[in-house]
Amino acid sequence: MxxxxxxxxxxxxxxxxxxxxxxxxxxxxxxxxxxxxxxxxxxxxxxxxxxxxxxxxxxxxxxxxxxxxxxxxxxxxxxxxxxxxxxxxxxxxxxxxxxxxxxxxxxxxxxxxxxxxxxxxxxxxxxxxxxxxxxxxxxxxxxxxxxxxxxxxxxxxSERKALGLRKAKFRPFFIPSSMNPHLARAMVNLSRARPKGVFLDPFCGAGGLLIEAGLMGCKTIGSDIDKKMVRGAKRNLLHFNIVNWNIIVSDAKHLPFNHFDSIATDPPYGGSASTKGVRPEELIESFLHELDELSSPTGYVCLGTPLTVNVDESILGTSFRIIEKHLIPVHKSLTRQIIVLRK
Structure with missing residues (x-):
């Protein structure tokens, strides 16, 4: 009705x-x-x-x-x-x-x-x-x-209040750059993730996006180039009793996955988040070109970046187009943009 x-x-x-x-x-x-x-x-x-x-x-x-x-x-x-x-x-x-x-x-x-x-x-x-x-x-x-x-x-x-119980300070593995759970959940939703679908975060860090996707009933796959992050993310998913997940050490510029339905990710961009010496713009561009070869023709990608990163340029030469852009002021010197891409 x-x-x-x-x-x-x-x-x-x-x-x-x-x-x-x-x-x-x-x-x-x-x-x-x-x-x-x-x-x-x-x-x-x-x-x-x-x-x-x-x-x-x-x-x-x-x-x-x-x-x-x-x-x-x-x-x-x-x-x-x-x-x-x-x-x-x-x-x-x-x-x-x-x-x-x-x-x-x-x-x-x-x-x-x-x-x-x-x-x-x-x-x-x-x-x-x-x-x-x-x-x-x-x-x-x-x-x-x-x-x-x-x-x-x-x-x-809504269940909004429960999200506060999953703040980074309540997790066994904590990093200062961890995204708050409200934004993490929103990004998972913006990726059009659905229960039982396969959700991917190739820059998983401490696993905040994977936690929210897992609690929504997704099969979650995560990767990070940093072994410490992978170990920590695993601890966090176990802490929140997430099931049906897999996290591996991997470079997002060379993804080892061949099937996923939705993607949400917040690539590192300096400061306390390490880019392993690669410029954020270069990292995001390489990742999106790699993703273009692997992602579903009907899938969505939700991407978090600083406003200084020109995603319009990063997707040149790919099949992606920007369908949504949301700006979130973080502090005086940083505004985060949440961008939704689709082929």
Whole structure:
């Protein structure tokens, strides 16, 4: 059944959260129609889409069944509520609460507290249900963003909080340059990885991307030119009880693999991450040309690099094209770009 849902997105970056949700649906061959707002994504898709995104996404806070969308004007909102058949969604015997979230400072003239109160009163009068702010049977959720108001029923929160338990400091093998698990999970999703598919990270380092892919049910393959990293990555995968994986010592410029469905990787680029004397630009270009000979004609590659690396030049002479680019400020002197490639 096709349903409308909206998703409350995290605010780490402007574009990657919505792109991650859409990539998850594409990996599962689910059709969708999307409307993007600041930190909110409205989707028309199969009913299971909400569950799948909530289970897998790193950049999503909450998923809601959408009941209405209107202009972010108090009178317009209250008038639009009359068109919602609340009897379909809550009975007189159930309890409820109403929460309204404002994204940034959008529609500051509309009081979120007043909206919560008046919408709660409206629902009580319409169906006879009682409010319970601490432990409601149903949570009605509204959000103000970019001049619009979206309102619905909260279905579930995402698994985002669990990702924090996999931060580098909680792993048996730790390196300072380790990617945070939220970005690692998002990159795996952007690669269109799917459960039981073969996922490859040829610059696996401490194994952060492999951990996230493994927990999603992928068969994971990793390699690194540094023996210490390979040993450490193995320890980390064992620590998180990842199954169906293989990690070897290998040069990414000469990959020994001949089958994989999706790739996400964050090649080293100096500093605490060693490039073994090879310039990052040269390393990435050589790797992509090698990958061009081996990757699936329909596969995706999600690549993390500094903004200073010109990936447009690196893919010259290959079959790859850039389909997505997301910028993530790391600190004053470093902006990371997350690039999705496809043939």
């Amino acid at each position: 096709i349903k409308n849902h909206f998703y409350i997105l995290s605010g780490e970056t402007k574009t990657i959260a919505a792109a991650e949700c859409l990539a998850i649906l594409e990996s599962l061959n689910m059709d969708y129609k999307a409307e993007k707002y600041d930190q909110v994504l409205l989707l028309k898709a199969e009913g299971e889409s909400c569950q799948r995104i909530a289970e897998r996404a790193a950049m999503v806070h909450r998923c809601c069944i959408s009941l209405l969308k209107c202009e972010a004007d108090f009178n317009q909102i209250m008038a639009s509520l009359r068109d919602v058949d609340f009897q379909k969604h809550i009975s007189a015997k159930e309890t409820f609460a109403v929460r309204v979230k404002r994204i940034k400072n959008y529609s500051s003239e509309v009081s979120s507290l007043l909206l919560e109160k008046e919408i709660g009163t409206f629902i009580h009068k319409r169906v006879g249900a009682r409010a319970n702010l601490k432990n409601p049977d149903k949570l009605f959720y509204g959000v103000l963003t970019e001049g619009v108001f979206l309102f619905g029923i909260s279905v579930r929160e």
